[in-house]
Amino acid sequence: MDLNTNMLMIAYGKYFPSASALTVKQIFETIPEEKKAMLGMLEFKDPTIALIISILVGALGIDRFYIGDNTQGVLKLITCGGFGLWTIVDWFLIMNSTKEKNLQKLLTLA
């Protein structure tokens, strides 16, 4: 793994699922130089911030809006956080969902 890939993994590693680390590493190794500059423009969402939002105002669906799941956010909003149950479930799922969304964004670049 060259220095550039190392640095990209250190900078962006926390945004992706750990199970996909090899895939992410391969993408970073093979990505052209001009596309590396576009990485910063992809606006990866921080899983920790998503979790904090989910705990504080998750009942209003703001955590889902934050990661780009607008339809699910709307559904969560109009059902009072899925009758309270979805709110609690998302406390445990939101970090992984954020990482999966970030991986999908990265795959569009590759």
Place this chain on the structure above:
Amino acid sequence: MFKDPLHIVFMCYCASLVWIFVNLLIPSNVVICPFRLVTHLPCVACGTTTALMLLIKGHILEALLCNLNIIFIVPCIVLYTLSLLCDTFCGTAHTQNLYNKVNVVFKRKLYLYSFFAFELVVWALHFYVKLT
């Protein structure tokens, strides 16, 4: 189970039906909204159950005053029920198509922000009704 959005929609739909059915049989003032339980302030969706109960009894204006969201919640429930029945008995993919169409609508910032503005109006109406 929670990765597929359609599963989540289906579970919300089932939970809504059970909740409406329970409230029809045993009317109660149980608060299930986490936002209201913590902050003692009504959230955007508070009053939806009461609004639906009023609508079922035929009091349309009172239902709308209770929660304006029923303007699109009721058509959504009806549409989703019809899609589900079509998919079950005719083997179509209407629920998936419906979800994709709604997804495309809410991906556009104009519609999303219009929805947020509408929800702010609904929320303001809650406080207005509470104060008066």
